[in-house]
Amino acid sequence: xxxxxxxxxxxxxxxxxxxxxxxxxxxxxxxxxxxxxxxxxxxxxxxxxxxxxxxxxxxxxxxxxxxxxxxxxxxxxxxxxxxxxxxxxxxxxxxxxxxxxxxxxxxxxxxxxxxxxxxxxxxxxxxxxxxxxxxxxxxxxxxxxxxxxxxxxxxxxxxxxxxxxxxxxxxxxxxxxxxxxxx
Numbered sequence: 001x002x003x004x005x006x007x008x009x010x011x012x013x014x015x016x017x018x019x020x021x022x023x024x025x026x027x028x029x030x031x032x033x034x035x036x037x038x039x040x041x042x043x044x045x046x047x048x049x050x051x052x053x054x055x056x057x058x059x060x061x062x063x064x065x066x067x068x069x070x071x072x073x074x075x076x077x078x079x080x081x082x083x084x085x086x087x088x089x090x091x092x093x094x095x096x097x098x099x100x101x102x103x104x105x106x107x108x109x110x111x112x113x114x115x116x117x118x119x120x121x122x123x124x125x126x127x128x129x130x131x132x133x134x135x136x137x138x139x140x141x142x143x144x145x146x147x148x149x150x151x152x153x154x155x156x157x158x159x160x161x162x163x164x165x166x167x168x169x170x171x172x173x174x175x176x177x178x179x180x181x182x183x
Contacts, residue, residue, distance in 0.1 A: 021085060023178065028090065034058045034170070038054070041165075044152065052101060052102070056094060059111075064123075066178060067086075073182060087115055088112075091112050125137050139163045143159030146159070146162045147162075
């Protein structure tokens with residue numbers, strides 16, 4: 001997947017919050033694309049709400065990877081600002097899109113609660129960017145979370161698709177785009 005990950009003004013220094021905002025947009029694009037990829041590979045989704053629930057799982061996974069990839073680029077104070085802004089902007093994208101398909105409501109805090117839970121869950125797994133990023137157990141756990149959100153048709157094969165195709169695609173997209181935003 002290709003995403004725009006270069007600043008239009010290269011001579012300008014970008015704040016932690018600006019970088020987080022750009023990455024939140026990229027994370028949402030990755031999540032949307034992943035759902036389309038699943039559907040294009042004949043995995044069943046039945047409702048727009050279900051699609052948004054799947055997007056939430058992809059967002060949480062992608063945000064966690066972004067945090068792991070950038071942790072050494074920030075001081076502790078900057079990292080707190082970064083991850084907070086990334087979460088808030090991602091939650092806004094999620095809420096805006098969910099309101100379009102489900103209707104009015106306050107969806108942001110539910111997403112933030114899920115994100116906090118997933119960040120804790122994924123923190124238990126190994127991540128090594130030099131060796132491909134997310135460990136197989138992390139990708140398998142992610143696949144199981146997505147499977148829980150899917151329709152019954154082909155449900156038993158969803159985790160394989162996520163582990164073997166979607167998760168590596170996410171990592172590849174992030175490997176290309178994240179460093180560009182720090183230049």
